[in-house]
Amino acid sequence: MNAAVKDLEEFRREVASWLEANKPDDPGFLLPQTFMEVGSEQQLDFLREWQHKVWSAGYLGMAWAKEHGGQGVDAIYQSVVDQEMRRQAVPICFNVIGLGWAGPLINDIGTEEEKQRYLKGILSAEDIWCQGFSEPDHGSDLGNARTRAERDGDEYVINGSKIWTTMGNYAKYMILLARSNPEAERKYDGLSFFLAPMTVAGVETRPIRKLTGEYGFTETFFTDARIPADCLMGSEGEGWKIAMKTLQYERGAEAGAAGGLAFVRIVIDDLVNQLRDVKRDGRPVLDDPLMRDQLVSLIMEEKAITLGDRRSGIPALTSDYPMSLPLSNKLRWTEYARRMRQFAINAQGADGALFVGDDRAREGGFWQRAYLNSFSATIGGGTSQVQANIIAEHVLGLPK
Amino acid sequence: MSVIGNTAMRFDEEQSMLLDYARSFCADRGGLHAAREHLESPLEYSPDVWQEMVAMGWTGIGLPEELGGAGLGIGAAVPVAESMGKALLGTPLISTLLTAQLLLRADAESAAEVLRGIAAGDAACVAELESEDWNGVSACAVDGAGLLQGRKQMVMDAQSARWIAVLVSSDGAPAIAVVDATALGEEAILPRVLIDNTHRAADLVFADVKPVFLLSGPAVLSALRDYRLLGALLVAAESTGAAAACLDVTVDYLKTRKQFGKLIGSYQALKHPSVEILTMMDSARSFVYHAGSLVTEAGLGKDQEVACRMAKAQATEALKFAGDRAVQFHGGMGFTWDCDAQLFIRRAQWSQQQFGDAQHHRQRLAALLLDN
DSSP: OHHHHHHHHHHHHHHHHHHHHHHOOOOSSOSSBGGGGGGGGHHHHHHHHHHHHHHHOOOOOTSSSSGSSSOOOOOHHHHHHHHHHHHHOOOOOHHIIIIIIIHHHHHHHHHHHHHHHHHHHHHHTSSOOOEEEBBBTTOGGGGGGOOEEEEEEEEEEEEEEEEEEETTTTTTTEEEEESSTTTTTSSSGEEEEEEESSSSSTEEEEEEOOOSSSOOEEEEEEEEEEGGGEEEEESSTTTHHHHHHHHHHTTTHHHHHOOEEEEEEEEHHHHHHOOOOOOOOEGGGGGGGGHHHHHHHHHHHHHHHHHHHTTOOOOGGGSSTTTHHHHHHHHHHHHHHHHHHHHHHHGGGGGGGGOOOOOSGGGGGGGHHHHHHHHHHHHHHEEEEEEHHHHHTTTTTOOO | OOTOOOOOOOOOOOOHHHHHHHHHHHHHOOOOHHHHHHHTSSSSHHHHHHHHOOOOOOGGTTTGGGGGGGOGGGGGGHHHHHHHHTTTTTSSHHHHHHHHHHHHHHHTTTTTTHHHHHTOOOEOOOOOOOOTTTOOOOOEOTTTSSSEEEEEEEEEEETTTTEEEEEETTEEEEEEEEEGGGOOOGEEEEEEESOOTTSSEEEEEEEEEOOOOESHHHHHHHHHHHHHHHHHHHHHHHHHHHHHHHHHHHHHHHHHOOTTEEEEGGHHHHHHHHHHHHHHHHHHHHHHHHHHHHHOOOOOHHHHHHHHHHHHHHHHHHHHHHHHHHHHHTTTTTTSSSSSSSHHHHHHHHHHHOOOOOHHHHHHHHHHOOOO
């Protein structure tokens, strides 16, 4: 074992024992499974305290510079922390838009002043960040964003609205894509990118109630909201380019994220284990031949995705459709997750009809809520149907 | 322990070269046109192609060097079987490779001469089925005089095999009687009409046939189990290749056929199921190469069993769906003999029955994965 490996192993043990000692107790209410599900002050306070604790221990943003709140060490240390957090199933580090998208962006192309001003608050969870890309009439069609940003002296005046703003009502800052020049020849050239404060007059958020009955997103309205001109990132007209770069972080295609768990992974073992004590027709549900057949199909589906990840690293085995596995990943995981969670409700028998808030709901209604929330992934970031079009056109070469 | 279990995937430089070579060889000697030339002849392949395969040492891929083989291990047959499927190329290669595995694992010493013959190019097959039940008990037996009596069904490649490994019962236990096919009369080999015209199988009638040798003992049972799993794997690899070819044929049509003034491939109703075929084929390929990286000369363990069964369950579903949609998406053309979609939909029905269909394997997987 060389010194570096030994050092990492030692570090892993250190992290593991810190997590064991500091992992929060069950708070007695359901925690969000993803950062898009923070729907109450109670959940917010809990997660804020947890992220702050992880950061204070030196286990978040480890690869970010020391003067910006990080540890200035190699990213491998952060990935060891993330693996251990995944293994010990600790709560998420919820400030994901800051940690994973805005933070790396600022680190990458921001000025020193921007780094000084924003990065530490992202890590410590003092400053919650949200994203203002999608608009009510344009969904994921960002090129057509209409929200206006008009220069007036040393300010920009913002008018318009954004939708699906995760934690919009808790956020201090927003990464905002707005139209600074409606006359631009190409619509993309009329867009600019802002690190905008949410605390100025003229910004209003209205929480969106989800199909689960919970909250997590807002619609955000700007009415003559004045933000300082130095909130502009890059130059006017660079908005599209910077937004596309942000999406690269969001999709995990570019490194630089601070780390921490963005979501609680729900895997097939969680399902199998929760079914061990469920009965059907007087016998264990896991003895029912039809349920077994479906369960094996789900196991195979999850295993196939994992094996696909392995295979995509072997060029000889992907030569006919090299982009197939990478472009299908989102579609496959999210559709699988949706089906698997639905099956979990199905397999619970009569109890499957209960929901969060009922004291007899299995695991507090975990699976019911997880199933309904799974649609945020099959719809958000490009619906499954749009994903299938992309694969059909870019992998199979079918016409538009 | 996670039910996901082992997720190893290994594919080295040597295997990559074999895959490249097999793919171009099969595409060149096989392909849809070549397959069509043999649809209605007694054999589904041209003897020249078989001789070339033999010359390349393919019949000995899974055999150790001391028996004249290549010593690559049976996992190396996966890229070859996939390439054959992609080109719908027949030949008794898969049957021969599997027969060699059965004999090698049952009793390599007693079978050494036959195994050397196989490595040198003798085709071989296994006669197992006596009914539609994959796990049927054998009524074929070697009698007191040492003569083989009985009947076997749908023996794959029986028409072209030199050696036939017959699963029999001997003193109430399973045994393998190896028969020299040249000693059988013509009336003993009864070709069946298969739904898949790119393969051949026959029933075999044994009346007072003297086996070349008889393998018995406990190793026969485990060899038979390994043979069935490896059979599932190689047919899965072949099916995966066929599903990929079927997808190519369908996509080509969707890109060129116009209806209502538009290329039909622009309709989402045709696009999305095509993506589904791609996804199912991708999964099948992942399982097949995963299983290929796990199987070795040693007896197959639980990880290998899970991998082979998943490979077959997935590849069977992928090819069935690909063939079914290929016919439908070709519209009226798809209903004709001349449309290549028929080759795939018919191949799919045959392949699913070899070494157990998807339900068969999922049922056994359930026991392996869910029962502690």
